[in-house]
Amino acid sequence: MRLRYLIPVLGFVVLFIGLAVGLTLKPREIPSALIGRPVPVFDLAPVKGRSIGLSTADLKLGTPVLVNVFASWCVPCRQEHPLFMELARTTDFKIYGLNQRDEPDDAARWLDAFGDPYGRTGADISGRTSIDWGVYGVPETFVVDGNGCIQYKHISVLTREILEAEILPRLRGEKHVPCEG
Amino acid sequence: MIPELGHFAVILALTVALAQGILPLIGAQRGIASLTAIARPAAVMQFLLIALAFIALTAAFLSSDFSVLNVWQNSHTDKPLLYKVSGVWGNHEGSLLLWVLILALFGAAVATLGNNLPTVLRTRVIAIQGLIGVGFLLLLVFLSNPFERVFPVPAQGNGLNPLLQDPGLAFHPPFLYIGYVGFSIAFSFAVAALIEGKVDAAWARWVRPWTLASWTALTIGIAMGSWWAYYELGWGGWWFWDPVENASFMPWLLGTALLHSAIVVEKRDSLKAWTVLLAILTFSFSLLGTFIVRSGVLTSVHAFATDPERGVFILAFLVVAIGGSLALYAWRAPALKGGGIFAPVSREGALVLNNLLLVAATSTVFIGTMYPLFLDAISGEKVTVGPPFFTATFVPLMVPLLAVMAIGPMMPWKRADLAGTLSRLKIAAALTVAVALVTLYLSGVDQILAVLGMALGAWLIFGAATDIAERTKLFRISIGESFRRARNLPRSAWGGAIAHAGLGVAILGMTGTLSWETEQLQIMRPGDRVEIAGYELEFDGVEPVTGPNYDAVRGTFRIYRNGNLIDVMRPETRRFSDPPMVTTEAAIRPHNFGDLYAVVGESNGDGGYATRIYHKPMINWLWIGTLVMAAGGLVSLTDRRLRVGAPARRAATASPDLRAQQRAT
Numbered sequence: 001m002r003l004r005y006l007i008p009v010l011g012f013v014v015l016f017i018g019l020a021v022g023l024t025l026k027p028r029e030i031p032s033a034l035i036g037r038p039v040p041v042f043d044l045a046p047v048k049g050r051s052i053g054l055s056t057a058d059l060k061l062g063t064p065v066l067v068n069v070f071a072s073w074c075v076p077c078r079q080e081h082p083l084f085m086e087l088a089r090t091t092d093f094k095i096y097g098l099n100q101r102d103e104p105d106d107a108a109r110w111l112d113a114f115g116d117p118y119g120r121t122g123a124d125i126s127g128r129t130s131i132d133w134g135v136y137g138v139p140e141t142f143v144v145d146g147n148g149c150i151q152y153k154h155i156s157v158l159t160r161e162i163l164e165a166e167i168l169p170r171l172r173g174e175k176h177v178p179c180e181g
Numbered sequence: 182m183i184p185e186l187g188h189f190a191v192i193l194a195l196t197v198a199l200a201q202g203i204l205p206l207i208g209a210q211r212g213i214a215s216l217t218a219i220a221r222p223a224a225v226m227q228f229l230l231i232a233l234a235f236i237a238l239t240a241a242f243l244s245s246d247f248s249v250l251n252v253w254q255n256s257h258t259d260k261p262l263l264y265k266v267s268g269v270w271g272n273h274e275g276s277l278l279l280w281v282l283i284l285a286l287f288g289a290a291v292a293t294l295g296n297n298l299p300t301v302l303r304t305r306v307i308a309i310q311g312l313i314g315v316g317f318l319l320l321l322v323f324l325s326n327p328f329e330r331v332f333p334v335p336a337q338g339n340g341l342n343p344l345l346q347d348p349g350l351a352f353h354p355p356f357l358y359i360g361y362v363g364f365s366i367a368f369s370f371a372v373a374a375l376i377e378g379k380v381d382a383a384w385a386r387w388v389r390p391w392t393l394a395s396w397t398a399l400t401i402g403i404a405m406g407s408w409w410a411y412y413e414l415g416w417g418g419w420w421f422w423d424p425v426e427n428a429s430f431m432p433w434l435l436g437t438a439l440l441h442s443a444i445v446v447e448k449r450d451s452l453k454a455w456t457v458l459l460a461i462l463t464f465s466f467s468l469l470g471t472f473i474v475r476s477g478v479l480t481s482v483h484a485f486a487t488d489p490e491r492g493v494f495i496l497a498f499l500v501v502a503i504g505g506s507l508a509l510y511a512w513r514a515p516a517l518k519g520g521g522i523f524a525p526v527s528r529e530g531a532l533v534l535n536n537l538l539l540v541a542a543t544s545t546v547f548i549g550t551m552y553p554l555f556l557d558a559i560s561g562e563k564v565t566v567g568p569p570f571f572t573a574t575f576v577p578l579m580v581p582l583l584a585v586m587a588i589g590p591m592m593p594w595k596r597a598d599l600a601g602t603l604s605r606l607k608i609a610a611a612l613t614v615a616v617a618l619v620t621l622y623l624s625g626v627d628q629i630l631a632v633l634g635m636a637l638g639a640w641l642i643f644g645a646a647t648d649i650a651e652r653t654k655l656f657r658i659s660i661g662e663s664f665r666r667a668r669n670l671p672r673s674a675w676g677g678a679i680a681h682a683g684l685g686v687a688i689l690g691m692t693g694t695l696s697w698e699t700e701q702l703q704i705m706r707p708g709d710r711v712e713i714a715g716y717e718l719e720f721d722g723v724e725p726v727t728g729p730n731y732d733a734v735r736g737t738f739r740i741y742r743n744g745n746l747i748d749v750m751r752p753e754t755r756r757f758s759d760p761p762m763v764t765t766e767a768a769i770r771p772h773n774f775g776d777l778y779a780v781v782g783e784s785n786g787d788g789g790y791a792t793r794i795y796h797k798p799m800i801n802w803l804w805i806g807t808l809v810m811a812a813g814g815l816v817s818l819t820d821r822r823l824r825v826g827a828p829a830r831r832a833a834t835a836s837p838d839l840r841a842q843q844r845a846t
Contacts, residue, residue: 005514008458009507012465015551016500019472022554023492073568079414082783082791089785101567113702138567 036177039148040132044122047097047111048104054096054122060148064171065094067142068118068158069130071102072110074138080158081114087163088117093171097121100130100138143170149179184249187237188328191278194230194285195318197223201288201311205304217300220307221292227314228289231282235269238278238327242269247338250329251275257340259730267351268341273491274327276354280471281317283355283362287391288314291366298387305373306366313365316498324491343731343757343764349409353402357429360399361467364436366391368464371457372506375513380457385447388460390818392443396436397814403429404807412767417698417778417795419803422571427550428470431543435463438539441532449529449594450520455536457517458510465503466543472499473550524596531589538582545574583637583688586681587644591651605651609643624696634692641685645678676817680810687806693775693799700796704789714796716777717741718750723781723790731755736781736790738768748772752781776800 043055059065068084070077084095097118099107104123111121124130133142134153143152151170154162169175201223208216238251242265247253255272256265264271270279288310295303321327370388374380406426411419420426439459445452472495523529549566587609591602603610616639620632650656652674653666701711707722721737733755740748750768757764768779775798782791 002515005454006511008462009504009511012504012507016496016504018551018555019496019499023496071567086783101569113700 034150042129047099047121047123048108050121052120054120059144062146064145067096069098069140071100071138072106076157077139084117085115094119099123101127183237184328187234190230190234194227197227198311198314205308209301209304217304220304224288224292224307228285231285235282239269248334250331251327253335253338257338264346270354271345274325283358306369309369309372353405356398356402360395363395364464367460371460375509378516380453382447385443389443393818397811399433400811422568427546428473432466434539434543438536439463441535453517454514461506526599527597528592528594542578590648609647612643613640631696638685638689642682645682648678672820673817676813680813683806683809687803690799690802694797697798701794705792706789731757750779752779
């Protein structure tokens with residue numbers, strides 16, 4: 001038996017191990033690992049053309065905030081964007097945008113075209129900060145309490161139902177989870 | 182009563198599949214004719230039983246029998262008839278039933294049409310097809326029973342996900358599954374060949390029509406899914422590199438490679454072990470796609486409800502099917518003796534290059550799809566892989582592939598003269614340069630990718646035309662004589678040229694829409710006008726409309742060109758209540774080589790509406806191109822050498838035992 005004919009089956013063994021471990025991970029349960037944890041330490045410059053950046057200190061100013069991870073290349077982000085626009089127009093809640101791995105010009109053009117609901121934006125060009133936040137797929141939306149403690153995380157497109165049932169109560173300070181340190 | 186019949190039929194089908202999978206294999210190995218004889222009637226019986234179950238489930242959906250859990254969860258009395266039918270496969274359990282139905286259909290097709298196959302080979306192919314069926318029927322019977330009852334019986338159903346209530350998507354899964362599952366035949370042939378230790382030209386000729394049919398169906402299925410995303414999701418995109426899309430795209434890429442390498446086995450008796458490996462891998466990726474979509478290891482925007490328990494089962498099945506066949510490959514493939522040798526510059530060489538690039542492209546899509554999972558498994562780090570990755574890795578692999586695609590078919594077997602081949606393409610090359618220059622002139626140097634894309638698309642089309650012109654000696658002999666030659670060309674030559682030209686048309690469409698799309702996003706009040714790509718659109722306001730199972734807001738746009746009213750567009754935003762969801766129905770009008778695409782969105786509270794208007798140049802070329810590719814597959818399927826002696830002709834004379842079998846059911 002010649003060794004090169006073994007390569008496909010060995011490749012499959014590696015794949016199998018990855019899939020088997022993957023099955024135990026359950027990406028839908030990721031939020032539980034982060035909830036009740038402090039936000040990671042970061043300090044980002046704003047998206048091109050905006051003046052106010054985003055850092056850890058900005059999330060500890062006493063009022064709960066919404067942090068939305070978005071990118072111009074992320075198609076589902078367009079779907080949820082009107083909801084943030086509406087929220088910015090009709091409420092006083094603070095919405096911050098974390099722009100993941102984007103070209104500065106694309107991100108600026110995207111916000112110009114679809115509207116900018118964000119009080120602060122952080123341009124995470126390398127994607128490093130998003131990884132610290134445990135971002136699995138863009139878009140994701142976090143609720144952070146006034147002390148920089150993560151309260152809630154939603155993966156993929158934000159719907160009106162989730163907004164009303166999960167996000168708004170937490171922005172009002174309900175369902176509060178104490179921070180673990 | 183009817184659902185129980187369906188349930189019972191599925192259980193019986195499982196036992197028949199077990200018999201079909203095990204006994205004939207033993208019979209073929211030991212030469213026991215009574216056991217090998219089981220294969221054909223069992224395959225037909227399995228298909229009839231699953232068809233019965235499928236009819237039972239369809240009947241439950243049509244009569245809105247909410248005592249069946251699946252119907253209650255996915256249907257509603259107000260739902261239009263078409264979506265009651267498509268609701269059958271618009272959920273996990275039902276789509277799995279459709280999957281096994283198609284699997285059994287292909288098995289039964291080999292059993293009834295495969296009279297010209299050597300008995301032992303046919304028996305083994307049918308048995309392996311039966312074993313695949315066993316795996317999926319186990320999943321269906323024990324973990325995904327579509328006939329589960331609920332008590333007390335609910336008065337009304339939950340309705341189908343409104344996004345899926347769409348004519349385009351209603352027929353998307355059947356085509357996709359015919360493609361996916363059809364590759365199982367190539368897989369069964371490959372495993373049977375490994376057991377026998379023999380792959381020859383005849384083997385390749387039997388595998389080819391099944392692969393072609395599957396490839397054609399998969400092409401149509403993927404195009405339908407992309408078309409649906411384009412008009413239903415409301416942002417005008419047509420490909421998102423979503424894990425579920427990638428899951429269907431990877432078997433397509435490998436299936437394309439398999440189609441081409443099988444030609445080399447048939448004509449030149451070479452690349453045998455490689456072709457067998459491709460046949461195994463192509464179906465393996467179809468199975469892997471199922472795992473990705475159903476197990477929840479990767480989150481995707483449009484996956485069905487996922488279940489880890491099913492994930493464990495499917496993974497175990499992957500180990501047996503993929504791991505088992507690859508182990509068999511490692512053991513037996515070294516015995517497959519290669520035949521014809523060839524120079525690097527030759528038709529074979531071009532096809533090897535085609536295979537290498539397609540496999541490399543599949544690998545990049547695979548890595549991009551699986552990387553988040555693997556990094557998470559190894560280090561606990563979580564990342565996303567977005568379209569930027571795929572654009573940066575996939576596209577550069579496609580450029581050389583497309584460049585060589587026009588040259589390969591012109592090369593002779595064994596050894597080619599590169600300069601001579603290229604000189605026969607000089608008219609095509611000149612026309613391509615002309616297209617590139619016109620593009621450059623019209624769009625400027627900063628659109629260099631547009632120039633490249635248009636040139637590649639044109640190169641494929643002109644190259645395919647040159648191929649046919651060369652074969653018919655057009656303009657070198659009289660037109661009548663060329664016409665006669667054209668009629669006598671093998672259909673596979675026509676099919677190949679048509680499919681290559683179709684890809685060229687699709688590339689032109691992709692390039693056009695990516696490069697010159699324009700969009701206008703704004704709040705509009707009645708009477709407001711917006712200009713896009715030389716058209717003026719006047720917003721006429723909105724009106725409420727009531728559909729069969731939704732309420733909608735319908736906007737009206739009047740389209741003016743040079744001051745003249747030429748058309749009216751009416752996009753809708755539909756609000757469904759069961760289940761609660763809002764969908765956008767974009768209004769799309771083809772005009773002058775492109776689409777005008779309008780969406781009406783949220784009201785701003787004082788008479789204005791958010792509107793999105795796009796002009797998508799050449800986007801229709803994308804769909805037309807994919808249809809032309811599928812047409813090429815169909816033309817090739819009618820080739821004489823696949824027809825003669827093979828399938829269809831002898832179908833009428835089923836063997837006596839088979840007829841007895843059919844009468845009995």
